[in-house]
Amino acid sequence: MLVPFLALALMQSSVLGDRGSDLFRNCQAAVREIDSPTGGVDADLQPGQRCSDYISGLADGMSQAHVACFGETTRVAIVRVYVAFMQVHPKYMDEHQATGFYTAMLQTYPCPIRAK
Numbered sequence: 001m002l003v004p005f006l007a008l009a010l011m012q013s014s015v016l017g018d019r020g021s022d023l024f025r026n027c028q029a030a031v032r033e034i035d036s037p038t039g040g041v042d043a044d045l046q047p048g049q050r051c052s053d054y055i056s057g058l059a060d061g062m063s064q065a066h067v068a069c070f071g072e073t074t075r076v077a078i079v080r081v082y083v084a085f086m087q088v089h090p091k092y093m094d095e096h097q098a099t100g101f102y103t104a105m106l107q108t109y110p111c112p113i114r115a116k
Contacts, residue, residue, distance in 0.1 A: 018046045023097035024050035027079050034076055055079060058101055069104075069111040081108050 019021075030048035033040035040048070051068030052075065058080055062068040070078065085104035086092060 018097050019093065020086065020095050020097050020100040021093040023051065023054060024083065024093060024102065027083050030079050031083055034079075040070070051079060054097070055082065055101065058098060059105065062102070062105055066111050068105040068109040070105075070109050073109065078105070081105075087115075 026047040029040075029044035030051040031047045033044050055078055056075060059070060059075070061066070063070055082101055082104050085108070086100055089100065089103070092103065
């Protein structure tokens, strides 16, 4: 089930960058915005929004397909999990941005196996 969603993400790659390092930088900007008492700096607004939009779309797809089970997890927490994962697993920086995100979410938010 993961394959169709990963293929869809790969087909919709952005002209602004589609490597893991691009999404990672955008999500670092989102974290800086979140952590700033003033809402962050203007330079982080657009990259932070790109991170939020991309991650929201992938997380929604993973959730609907029961590939990852986020429960009541916030998008902020998902962004933080992704950034922390990428810091520990830099090998995904050169992969397509969906690869690191999917791997991080599958490890952190696996769905329980349902008996048939």
